[in-house]
Each structure stands twice: as C-alpha cells, then as structure tokens.
Amino acid sequence: MSGGEQKPERYYVGVDVGTGSVRAALVDQGGVLLAFADQPIKKWEPQFNHHEQSSEDIWAACCVVTKKVVQGIDLNQIRGLGFDATCSLVVLDKQFHPLPVNQEGDSHRNVIMWLDHRAVSQVNRINETKHSVLQYVGGVMSVEMQAPKLLWLKENLREICWDKAGHFFDLPDFLSWKATGVTARSLCSLVCKWTYSAEKGWDDSFWKMIGLEDFVADNYSKIGNQVLPPGASLGNGLTPEAARDLGLLPGIAVAASLIDAHAGGLGVIGADVRGHGLICEGQPVTSRLAVICGTSSCHMGISKDPIFVPGVWGPYFSAMVPGFWLNEGGQSVTGKLIDHMVQGHAAFPELQVKATARCQSIYAYLNSHLDLIKKAQPVGFLTVDLHVWPDFHGNRSPLADLTLKGMVTGLKLSQDLDDLAILYLATVQAIALGTRFIIEAMEAAGHSISTLFLCGGLSKNPLFVQMHADITGMPVGLSQEVESVLVGAAVLGACASGDFASVQWGK
Numbered sequence: 001m002s003g004g005e006q007k008p009e010r011y012y013v014g015v016d017v018g019t020g021s022v023r024a025a026l027v028d029q030g031g032v033l034l035a036f037a038d039q040p041i042k043k044w045e046p047q048f049n050h051h052e053q054s055s056e057d058i059w060a061a062c063c064v065v066t067k068k069v070v071q072g073i074d075l076n077q078i079r080g081l082g083f084d085a086t087c088s089l090v091v092l093d094k095q096f097h098p099l100p101v102n103q104e105g106d107s108h109r110n111v112i113m114w115l116d117h118r119a120v121s122q123v124n125r126i127n128e129t130k131h132s133v134l135q136y137v138g139g140v141m142s143v144e145m146q147a148p149k150l151l152w153l154k155e156n157l158r159e160i161c162w163d164k165a166g167h168f169f170d171l172p173d174f175l176s177w178k179a180t181g182v183t184a185r186s187l188c189s190l191v192c193k194w195t196y197s198a199e200k201g202w203d204d205s206f207w208k209m210i211g212l213e214d215f216v217a218d219n220y221s222k223i224g225n226q227v228l229p230p231g232a233s234l235g236n237g238l239t240p241e242a243a244r245d246l247g248l249l250p251g252i253a254v255a256a257s258l259i260d261a262h263a264g265g266l267g268v269i270g271a272d273v274r275g276h277g278l279i280c281e282g283q284p285v286t287s288r289l290a291v292i293c294g295t296s297s298c299h300m301g302i303s304k305d306p307i308f309v310p311g312v313w314g315p316y317f318s319a320m321v322p323g324f325w326l327n328e329g330g331q332s333v334t335g336k337l338i339d340h341m342v343q344g345h346a347a348f349p350e351l352q353v354k355a356t357a358r359c360q361s362i363y364a365y366l367n368s369h370l371d372l373i374k375k376a377q378p379v380g381f382l383t384v385d386l387h388v389w390p391d392f393h394g395n396r397s398p399l400a401d402l403t404l405k406g407m408v409t410g411l412k413l414s415q416d417l418d419d420l421a422i423l424y425l426a427t428v429q430a431i432a433l434g435t436r437f438i439i440e441a442m443e444a445a446g447h448s449i450s451t452l453f454l455c456g457g458l459s460k461n462p463l464f465v466q467m468h469a470d471i472t473g474m475p476v477g478l479s480q481e482v483e484s485v486l487v488g489a490a491v492l493g494a495c496a497s498g499d500f501a502s503v504q505w506g507k
C-alpha cells in the first residue's frame with residue numbers, strides 16, 4: 001500500500017458450506033471478492049433417503065479453504081469471519097463429541113443432511129397436529145426441517161444417540177460454535193427451520209404435542225436458548241484453537257451465521273441495478289425474487305407486511321433482510337436432478353469423452369450441442385414431445401407434497417448424445433417451470449415480483465438462466481460477483497467486526 005496517510009485495507013472472510021462442497025472467499029471493504037477456494041466434502045447414503053455427513057470432515061474442509069484464501073495476506077488486516085451453510089442437523093454429545101445418526105453406530109457420520117428424507121412418518125404426525133407454528137412454514141412442515149429429524153432420532157436411535165446428546169446444531173450454528181466456543185444460535189436458522197418465533201421464542205405446546213417435551217424440560221439448552229441476529233459478534237471472537245485450524249489470528253470477530261440460501265439472498269437482492277434497463281430499477285426491493293440454485297433451489301421474496309403463501313415457507317420476520325418479512329419457496333433437488341438425469345443416461349460416457357477432448361465442462365458441451373441440433377429453430381422446440389415432471393425428491397413448494405415422484409413422458413428407444421442433450425434440456429425447462437409455479441403461488445398470495453436474481457452453482461449455466469427468463473417471462477439479473485453466497489457470508493464477518501453497522505452493505 002502506498003501513501004503514508006492511507007488506512008490499511010480491511011478484509012473479511014466468508015465460508016459457505018453447501019451440500020457438495022465448502023467454499024471460502026476473501027472479500028474487501030467494497031464487497032469485492034479477492035480470492036476463492038473450494039473443496040469437496042464427503043457424503044454417505046447408507047440407505048435410500050438417508051444422507052449423512054461428518055462435522056469433522058466439514059470443519060477440516062473449512063480450514064483448508066480458509067487457509068488458501070488468506071495466503072499472502074497480512075493476517076492483521078482480516079477483521080471478521082462469517083459462515084453460512086445448508087441446514088443439515090449436527091449431533092454432539094454433552095462433551096461436544098460427535099454422535100452417530102445411523103444404525104451402524106458410526107459416530108463419524110454425525111450429520112443428517114438437509115436433503116435427507118428419513119423422517120416421513122414423523123413429519124406426517126407433526127403435520128396432523130395442525131399446530132399454529134405450522135402457519136409459518138406454509139401450512140405444512142417439510143420433512144427436511146429439524147423437528148421431524150429430531151423425533152426420528154428419539155424414536156430410532158434412543159440409546160446410541162438421543163439419550164447421550166448434549167447439542168443439536170443447525171450446521172451454520174455448529175460452524176460458528178466451532179470457531180468461537182459460543183453455543184448461541186442464529187435467529188435465521190431457528191426461525192426458518194426450528195419453529196422459533198422472533199417475537200415469542202419457543203412454543204412449549206408444540207414440542208410437547210409432537211413428543212419432544214424433553215427440550216421444554218431443560219429450557220431448550222440442547223437446541224438453543226440464546227439467540228442472536230445474523231451478523232452479531234460472538235463472544236471473544238475466534239478461539240486460539242480455531243485460529244490455528246483456520247490459519248487466522250485469534251480474537252478476530254466471528255458473526256452469528258446465516259443459512260446458505262439467505263446468505264445468497266442477502267448477496268443479490270439489494271443489487272444496484274442502475275443503468276441496466278431492468279424493470280425493477282426505481283421499484284421497491286420487494287419486486288425482486290432471489291433464486292439460490294445449487295443442489296436444491298430456494299426462492300426468496302421479501303415484503304413489508306407478512307404474507308402467508310400456502311406451500312411456501314414463512315413469513316419469517318427479519319430472517320434475511322432486517323425489517324422485512326421473508327417467504328421462501330423451494331425445489332428439493334435441482335442441480336442434483338440435472339446431474340442425475342445426465343449421469344444416468346447411456347450416452348454419458350460418450351459425453352464425458354467429448355467434453356474432455358474439447359476442454360469443456362459437460363454442461364458447456366451439452367449447451368453447444370443443443371445449439372447445433374436446434375438448427376434455425378428456438379431451442380425450446382426440441383422438447384415439444386418430451387416432458388419432465390421434476391419432483392424426483394418430492395415437491396417442496398408450492399404443493400408441499402413429499403410423496404410426489406418424478407416423471408418423463410415421450411421417451412424413445414434412442415440413447416445417443418442428441419437424446420441425452422434433449423433430456424437435459426427438458427429437465428432444465430421443468431425446473432424453470434417449477435420456479436414459475438412458485439412465483440404464481442407467491443403472487444396469488446400478495447407478492448408482486450418483476451425481476452429474478454439468480455445465484456449458486458446453477459446460475460453459472462447460461463441455459464439454466466435463459467430458460468428461467470423465457471419460462472417466467474421475467475428478466476434475470478446475475479450479479480457481477482458470481483460467488484454472491486460467499487459475499488453474503490463475508491458481509492456477516494464485516495458486520496460482526498463493527499466496521500459496518502448492519503448486514504446491509506454500505507450501512
């Protein structure tokens with residue numbers, strides 16, 4: 001840095017834990033991403049619909065990526081650290097050691113992943129109670145939320161897990177605890193996935209009614225009785241042990257975390273759109289819908305007053321943008337569905353060979369192949385006879401029906417690369433139609449949406465983005481910074497450091 005009067009640059013680290021990988025970024029005070037690293041994480045599927053991970057493996061991956069992004073930086077200039085993650089359930093005993101979430105008793109696998117659907121019977125019973133907390137999750141609780149998973153553990157792993165458990169964390173809260181030793185939970189996780197109310201706290205009658213009265217009896221110490229807004233500074237910051245693990249200095253500010261979709265939403269929904277001719281320019285931020293699309297997709301819309309949308313979660317107050325109500329629609333698998341359709345096709349090995357030969361990703365290759373075979377017609381004409389119903393992992397929104405299955409109509413005997421490319425296109429179109437279906441439900445309930453903002457892994461796929469624009473009839477904004485979710489995580493660190501007064505950048 002030149003010039004004696006200039007203040008040294010301040011940096012923030014954001015860590016984002018998705019279903020498939022962990023990413024970290026170094027971000028400067030202007031919100032510009034300066035370094036990025038990613039690392040895959042392990043996944044186990046011991047039975048159909050049982051998906052597990054290891055909190056130790058996830059933490060080790062967080063350490064690898066954080067060390068990479070701060071390489072060559074004066075660590076004294078790093079002011080804050082923020083985490084976001086998918087809402088997997090982490091189980092630890094009273095001494096904070098991992099406990100098994102599986103019949104095999106493998107305590108290394110102590111995380112029930114977000115997309116796990118083991119707790120079907122439990123969620124059906126929870127929904128039959130018609131308890132008033134269900135109003136705030138679109139009327140129907142999802143099998144992916146925490147209450148059914150906790151009940152499953154109590155009913156199925158009483159001795160090896162439930163009776164020994166001391167702490168049940170949402171993954172974002174596990175990460176902030178691991179960094180600081182503070183067990184306070186983020187309001188974002190508890191409100192959106194655990195039935196906590198920002199105004200009224202826990203509802204004893206709900207937990208008693210569903211058979212988890214244990215939490216009431218010990219004043220919710222296992223699931224969180226200290227709750228902080230996202231971005232709040234935790235304890236004394238990074239502990240010496242965590243600092244060593246992450247390659248940072250002890251004591252730097254660590255923020256109460258956010259769910260991944262909410263970090264992405266925060267990263268894009270307030271984008272400065274001046275000069276791009278977008279319809280939302282000069283309009284209230286409530287006319288924007290942030291769509292965070294990775295392994296699954298989340299549709300985040302905000303409003304000044306609470307809006308109840310059947311089959312769409314929320315309204316949640318201040319869970320993403322302070323002072324606004326949030327509704328969250330979602331599709332249970334999207335990126336994973338595209339991967340599943342493409343990788344399961346007979347022509348997949350041929351696709352891999354051809355894409356590698358051209359040094360392209362399989363999706364870049366498929367997109368250019370579709371361009372080739374569509375000839376002079378719009379690409380959509382390729383699928384007039386082939387249709388996909390995308391609910392292979394149930395329908396999260398707006399039907400809120402986990403029993404739904406996927407369908408493909410119009411299959412032929414051919415199994416060549418053209419056939420694979422067209423099936424891929426039909427899958428992308430089906431997902432985009434699912435987004436339209438969610439938007440229609442939100443608008444019918446009172447939202448007024450004019451523009452979509454996409455982020456997450458799938459937003460790097462131009463076909464996916466184009467199909468969303470064509471099928472919804474709305475312009476799609478992409479942030480200049482591709483890794484918007486990570487910017488959202490770094491914003492938390494910036495807020496916790498005290499350099500910014502709010503998670504709304506610039507304030």
Ligand SMILES: Nc1ncnc2c1ncn2[C@@H]1O[C@H](COP(=O)(O)OP(=O)(O)O)[C@@H](O)[C@H]1O
Nearest residue numbers: 018019020021294295335363456457458460461
């Ligand atoms: N460059 C790309 N082109 C097309 N698809 C991509 C690209 N990058 C990631 N994806 C897709 O995005 C999905 C993963 O997104 P990501 O945001 O990394 O997920 P998660 O947060 O769940 O780990 C995968 O299904 C992958 O195929």
Ligand SMILES: O=C(CO)[C@H](O)[C@H](O)COP(=O)(O)O
Nearest residue numbers: 018019086087261294295296
């Ligand atoms: O509940 C969520 C957001 O509210 C999940 O964390 C999100 O849907 C998972 O994202 P991904 O599967 O892409 O990692």
